[in-house]
Amino acid sequence: MPSPSRRVLLGISAGIAAYKSAVLARLLKQAGCEVRVVMTEGAQAFITPLTLQALTGEPVRTSLLDPEAEAGMGHIELARWADTILIAPATADLMARLAAGMADDLLTTLCLASEAEKVMAPAMNQAMWRHPATARNAARLVEDGWRLLGPASGDQACGDVGPGRMLEPEAILAALLDASQVSNTGDAPAAGMAVTITAGPTREPLDPVRYLSNHSSGKMGYALAEAAAALGARVTLISGPVNLPCPAGVARLEVETALEMHEAAMRLAEQSDLFIGCAAVADYRAEQAAEHKIKKVEGEEGLTLRLVKNPDIIASVAALPEARRPFVVGFAAETRDLAAYARDKLTRKRLDMIVANDVSREGLGFGADDNAALVLWREAARQEKASPEGDALAEEELAPQTKSRLAMAVMHRALACLQARRHP
Template identity: 70%
Template sequence: MSTLLGKRILLGISAGIAAYKSAHLARLLKKAGAEVRVVMTEGAQAFITPLTLQALTGEAVRTSLLDPEAEAGMGHIELARWAELILVAPGTADLMARLAHGHADDLLTTLCLASQAERVMAPAMNQAMWRHPATQRNARQLETDGWRLLGPDAGDQACGDVGPGRMLEPESLLAELAAFPDTATLRPPDASGLKIAITAGPTLEPIDPVRYLSNHSSGKMGYALASAAAERGADVTLISGPVNLDTPPGVTRIDVNSALEMSEAANRLAEHIDVFIGCAAVADYRVAQAAEHKLKKTPGRDELTLTLVKNPDIIAEIAARPPASGRPYVVGFAAETRDLETYARDKLTRKKLDMIVANDVSQDGVGFGSDHNAALLLWRDADGSPSQRRELPTQTKPAMAAAILDIILGCLAKRHDTASS
C-alpha cells in the first residue's frame, strides 16, 4: 500500500445505497496511510451520516457549496487544490450525467471541475440504468475527459436485479488504487517515444469465394488499447482484421483479412517497435486449398470434408525473435471458457511471452461483442520469472485498456531501470 502513503484523497460520496460501503473504504484508505477528506452530496446524507465519516477520517465532512463559514476563505477552491486524487464512490447515474455535461451545481461537482487532481470513479446503480445508452455515453465522455472508471461489478443488487452495476468492494477499489506498478503516483505513465503495434479483430480464412472460417471478435478491446496508447503519446500501428469500428485518432491502421496477411504485417513491423500486443482472435487453422468457385451442395450428400492446416502462431513468432533482431516486449491475449489461470499461465510460459491478458468468455456481459471486460493479467518480473499477477474487475473496455497500458508501461520502466543499474 506504499503508493497511498501520504496521498491526499478527496472521497466524494453520492446518493446511492452503495454509500454504506464508503465508510469501510474511508477506513481502508486511512489504514493505508492516505490523508482523507470527505465531501457528500445532499442525497448521500440520506444513506449515511456525515458524523460517521468524520469519526472514521478525523476530518470535518463538507456537504454544502453555500456554507458561509467554509466559503469565507473560498473553501471549495482550497479543497480542490489540496486534493491529489478525487475518488467518487459511489458514482450514481445522476452524478455521472452531471459531470459528463460539465455541471457545477453542488460542492462535489464544483470541486471536480475546479481541481487538477487525478479523478477516479466507482459507478454504482441498477443494472438497467448502467446499460442504458445515455449512461454508456456519459461513461465514455467521462473517460475522454480524463476520469478513470473502476467497475462496476456484476452480481446481485439491492433492488433484486442481477447484472452489472454493483460498486466494487472497498478492498478491490483499494487494490486498484495501490496496484499501479512502480509508480509513486496514480498519474498514468507517459508513452511518448514508444512504438507500439497492436493486432485486433478476427481473421477470415476463405473456404470458397463466399464462405470462410473465423473467430468471434468485435475488435473493441484492441481498438481501445490503440486509442489509449495514442492518447499517451505512443506511435501506434493497428493491424486490424475486418471490423465495423472507426480508426482511433492518431493511429496508423493496416487492414488485413487472413492470418497469413496479419502475420506478414506483424513480422514486418516487429524489428521497428518497442511493444507488440496480440489482441486479435486469429483463426488457428485455414483451409488447405480454398475453392476457386462457390462450393455447391451435392444431392444425397449430407457431409462436407475440409482439410485444414495450421495458421502461423503470430504471437509466438514475435516472442521467438532474438533480441539482436529487435524483439519487442510481447503481450498476448487468451480467451478461455474454463481453468482460466491454468491455461493462461501455460500460454505465457510455452510461448515465451512477457505478459498475458486472460479473460473468461463464458461470463455474461463481458468479452465478445460486449462494451465491458474482466481479465486476469500475468507477467514476468524484471528478472524474467513469470511471478506477477493482477485481476482487473468488470469495467468498460476503454478503462481496462488504460489499466493494462499502465501495467505494461510500469514493467517497461522497471526493466529499463534494472538494465541501467
C-alpha cells in the same frame, strides 16, 4: 503504500453502494492517507455524515452554500488540498453532470476547481450502465482525465444481475495503491497516454433469438487493458459480450455488434495515443435481421441468408488523417501461414504493428489462458524485410506464456515503437 501525506478527498453520491464508502474511508485511513469527505444531498439518505466524520476524524462537507465553511472560500481551499479526488460510488447522474462540466453542488464544483488526480468507482443499475448515454459520458470522463475503477458485475440490490456494482472497497484501495507504487518507482512508461483497446467477440443478430458470433473469450484484450493501466495509461476498453470482470482502473464500454464497436472506436481513436484492435469482429452481418424468430419450413432442407460486410474497424482507424491518427496495433488470428498473412494484413491495412496468433495450436488462443505470438512492426531503420510501402518490418516471436505476461510484452513493444516514432 501511499505516503502518510497523501490527501484523499472522498466524494460520495446517492447510490445504495454508499454504505461501502464507510469501509473505504476506514481502509484509506489505515493505509496512511489523510481523508476528507464530501457528500451530495442524496448520499445523506443512504449514510449519515456523522458516520464518516467518526471514521475520518474530519468534518464532512455537504453544502456549497455553507456560510461558515465558505467564509474563506472553503471549497477552493479544499480543491487545492486534495492530491486525489476519489468518488465512490459515482452514480449515472453524477457522471452525466461531470461529463457536461456542471458545477451545481459542492462535489462537482470541487472536481472542476481541482488539479488533483481524479478517480471514480461507478455504481448503478445494469441497464443504466449499459445505456448509450452513460457509455458516452464514461468515454468523455476518461478523455477529460478521469480514471474509472469498474464497475463489477453481479447481483444488484434491485434484483438484476449484470455490470454496475461498485467495486469492493479493498479492490478500490488496491487500485490506488498500485497507481501510487507505479508513480513512486517511476515505472510508468505509458503515463499520460490515452489507450483504447477493443476486445471480445461481436454478435450480429439474425432474428430476436439467434446471432452470428465466434469463440473469442476476450481474455487477451482484457489482459492488454490491465497491462496498459498498470503501466500508467488511461485505458478505455471497448468490449463485446464476455464473461470477464473489468480490470481495475479501466473504463469499459460494452457493445454487441460490429457497427456499435465501430462507432465507439472511431469516436475514441482520435483522442488516443495508442489503439489496439484485439476484438474478434464479425466480418459479416445479416442484411436485414428478421423481426420475429425464423421458423423452419417443412419440406425445405436449407435456409438462405444474405450477409453484408461489416466496416473494417482497424483499417478505418489506421486510415484517419495523420494529425488525428493514433499508433495502431492490430491482431491476426490464423490457422495457417501465420507470418505471410500477418505481413499482408499489416501492409494492406496500413497498421503500425501486428500481433499474430496461431489459434489452431492446442492450449493456445481462443478461450485458453495461454497464448503465443509473432509480432511484426514497421521499423524504417532496418532494411532486410522491406514492405511494398518502403518500410522495413522487424519481427519478434513471443513463446507460449500466460496471456497476462504476453500482454505486458506486447505493451512494452508497442510503447517502444511509439516512442521511436515520436523521437526518431
